[in-house]
Amino acid sequence: MYFSRNRYRVISIRFFLYAVILFSSYLCVSFYLMSESMNFTSKIRVQNITAIKLPNVVVHLDLKGFPPKLSYLKALLPTLQELGVTGLLIEYEDMFPYEGRLVNLSTKYAYNKTELKDFLQTVIHFGFDVIPLVQTFGHMEHVLKNKEFAHLRELPTQSNVICPSKSESRLLIRHMLEQIIKFHQSILPLKYFHIGADEVYHINKCKQCLQRHETNATIYLKHVKETTDFVKEISPQTTVLLWDDMLRKISIKDWGHAKNLRAEPVYWRYNMKEKISHAALYQYHKNFDDIWIASAFKGADGMTATLPIVQDRLSNHLDWMLLIQNYKFGGEVDTHSFKGIILTGWSRYFHGAPPCELLPVAIPSLYLNLLLIKKFREGHDMTNSHDTIDFFHKNLKDDLTEWLRCGETVDLDDIETKACSFNGDDLYKVIFNSDMIISHITYNMELILKYYTDDEYRQHNIQMYNKYLTDMWFLESKMKKVLARYYYDNLRMIHSGRPRQRKMITERSTRRSLGEALNY
Numbered sequence: 001m002y003f004s005r006n007r008y009r010v011i012s013i014r015f016f017l018y019a020v021i022l023f024s025s026y027l028c029v030s031f032y033l034m035s036e037s038m039n040f041t042s043k044i045r046v047q048n049i050t051a052i053k054l055p056n057v058v059v060h061l062d063l064k065g066f067p068p069k070l071s072y073l074k075a076l077l078p079t080l081q082e083l084g085v086t087g088l089l090i091e092y093e094d095m096f097p098y099e100g101r102l103v104n105l106s107t108k109y110a111y112n113k114t115e116l117k118d119f120l121q122t123v124i125h126f127g128f129d130v131i132p133l134v135q136t137f138g139h140m141e142h143v144l145k146n147k148e149f150a151h152l153r154e155l156p157t158q159s160n161v162i163c164p165s166k167s168e169s170r171l172l173i174r175h176m177l178e179q180i181i182k183f184h185q186s187i188l189p190l191k192y193f194h195i196g197a198d199e200v201y202h203i204n205k206c207k208q209c210l211q212r213h214e215t216n217a218t219i220y221l222k223h224v225k226e227t228t229d230f231v232k233e234i235s236p237q238t239t240v241l242l243w244d245d246m247l248r249k250i251s252i253k254d255w256g257h258a259k260n261l262r263a264e265p266v267y268w269r270y271n272m273k274e275k276i277s278h279a280a281l282y283q284y285h286k287n288f289d290d291i292w293i294a295s296a297f298k299g300a301d302g303m304t305a306t307l308p309i310v311q312d313r314l315s316n317h318l319d320w321m322l323l324i325q326n327y328k329f330g331g332e333v334d335t336h337s338f339k340g341i342i343l344t345g346w347s348r349y350f351h352g353a354p355p356c357e358l359l360p361v362a363i364p365s366l367y368l369n370l371l372l373i374k375k376f377r378e379g380h381d382m383t384n385s386h387d388t389i390d391f392f393h394k395n396l397k398d399d400l401t402e403w404l405r406c407g408e409t410v411d412l413d414d415i416e417t418k419a420c421s422f423n424g425d426d427l428y429k430v431i432f433n434s435d436m437i438i439s440h441i442t443y444n445m446e447l448i449l450k451y452y453t454d455d456e457y458r459q460h461n462i463q464m465y466n467k468y469l470t471d472m473w474f475l476e477s478k479m480k481k482v483l484a485r486y487y488y489d490n491l492r493m494i495h496s497g498r499p500r501q502r503k504m505i506t507e508r509s510t511r512r513s514l515g516e517a518l519n520y
């Protein structure tokens with residue numbers, strides 16, 4: 001009895017010891033893993049690397065909302081060249097002058113062929129590749145909203161996705177590609193062509209598609225392959241690009257249909273919060289010749305954003321650079337070299353959406369991120385930092401000040417106060433100030449509606465409203481004047497949209513008075 005109890009005690013002590021050892025090794029391992037992952041996000045380690053190989057740096061011109069004057073775009077070219085840009089991805093949408101049967105795909109304000117040709121010649125003069133982008137599956141609203149093409153929709157009530165199973169759809173896409181490719185080929189050799197193919201929200205919904213008894217992935221891949229083959233047929237030397245988000249979801253068993261897809265995917269990611277799918281990247285690596293990446297210098301901070309959040313845009317680019325500077329696929333010794341980066345600059349989230357940030361006000365963000373990429377490509381010595389802001393202060397602040405030609409050293413959030421002189425500075429100030437004025441007025445209106453509803457305030461409130469009306473008129477005329485420098489005077493592409501209120505705006509606008517803001 002005594003013996004066995006003793007033995008029991010020995011066993012339980014041993015068990016206890018095992019448990020302690022197990023538990024502490026669990027703690028050690030998880031602490032190690034946690035600190036590793038924390039390190040990755042909280043400390044920016046920039047090795048004094050040999051320059052990263054990233055042959056293409058492409059800026060996206062999204063003309064599907066607020067298309068700028070071509071003279072403005074031309075004026076940007078020399079600086080873009082100096083900042084290391086190698087190409088422009090031009091998303092014409094309805095701004096390309098389609099002809100014949102396709103004439104209704106263009107807005108009546110589309111650029112004409114003469115001015116477009118002149119613009120493209122200037123672009124080539126600076127040595128840029130021109131990469132036209134034509135949506136060929138989803139985001140085809142400017143096509144499918146027309147009566148004569150509405151019957152080609154995948155869903156009768158949705159104008160975004162075309163049905164890939166109808167022969168007429170294929171013919172339509174072929175005609176679009178032919179018109180765009182032939183126009184460009186008469187001016188320049190087309191090294192690259194982008195077929196879009198992102199965000200295809202409705203696949204396999206119409207009767208004809210369902211009758212194929214194929215998976216969504218198969219239908220998607222077959223259509224993309226057919227489109228790629230059209231491009232190759234018209235222009236055999238051209239490399240076809242597509243956005244990767246639909247590919248990212250494809251399960252391994254469906255990848256078979258991608259085997260002879262002669263296209264190169266562009267992995268897009270605009271937000272630090274989204275995790276990179278290394279599994280998808282690995283599939284691309286196995287199935288395609290090359291992989292591109294895409295970031296956003298504007299158009300990723302809210303559907304009705306008025307100014308890009310520069311810090312977030314920088315984080316997006318920095319994050320990509322840190323990822324690719326030492327990216328190795330499993331089992332490979334060499335760092336993988338990605339084919340290029342596309343800095344997207346969205347003008348609208350989709351055809352029917354209100355405009356988001358305008359190009360001129362996103363110039364600081366564009367230049368900043370181009371400077372960052374340039375440093376990585378040239379292999380500059382960069383100082384380790386604990387976050388994006390710290391990195392900016394240590395490695396980019398002086399360059400940005402110089403490239404924006406500012407009177408004093410700029411920070412990420414005080415560009416409007418530093419007497420900068422860049423291509424778009426006046427619009428930047430007007431938009432910044434109008435954001436402040438609008439939030440000031442909104443704030444005060446809310447106060448009035450909440451606390452000053454009694455009759456005794458009536459006269460005072462009317463006075464306030466009138467003052468606000470005057471302020472808004474003043475603002476409108478000022479804004480029209482400045483906008484006319486960048487946009488055609490009919491302001492035709494201005495779709496109404498509520499301006500987004502910037503973060504921190506109320507605090508700032510209460511610090512600076514309204515009069516001060518108006519007299520910037």
Ligand SMILES: *[C@@H]1O[C@H](CO)[C@@H](O)[C@H](O)[C@H]1NC(C)=O
Nearest residue numbers: 100101102103104146147148
């Ligand atoms: C373009 O749209 C108009 C108005 O709906 C229509 O009358 C015209 O026939 C269309 N043009 C073509 C070429 O389909």
Ligand SMILES: *[C@@H]1O[C@H](CO)[C@@H](O)[C@H](O)[C@H]1NC(C)=O
Nearest residue numbers: 070110111112113114115116
């Ligand atoms: C094309 O546009 C240019 C400049 O906007 C204009 O001067 C020219 O007359 C237009 N050409 C045609 C054929 O409409």
Ligand SMILES: *[C@@H]1O[C@H](CO)[C@@H](O)[C@H](O)[C@H]1NC(C)=O
Nearest residue numbers: 200201202203204205215216
């Ligand atoms: C295929 O796509 C449709 C939407 O177009 C969706 O409802 C359906 O769940 C998808 N099927 C699979 C297997 O993902």
Ligand SMILES: *[C@@H]1O[C@H](CO)[C@@H](O)[C@H](O)[C@H]1NC(C)=O
Nearest residue numbers: 048049050378379380381382
């Ligand atoms: C890092 O590289 C730069 C130029 O490539 C060089 O001037 C610098 O001395 C290097 N720094 C270190 C610490 O190796």
Ligand SMILES: [Zn+2]
Nearest residue numbers: 163165206209
């Ligand atoms: Zn269909």
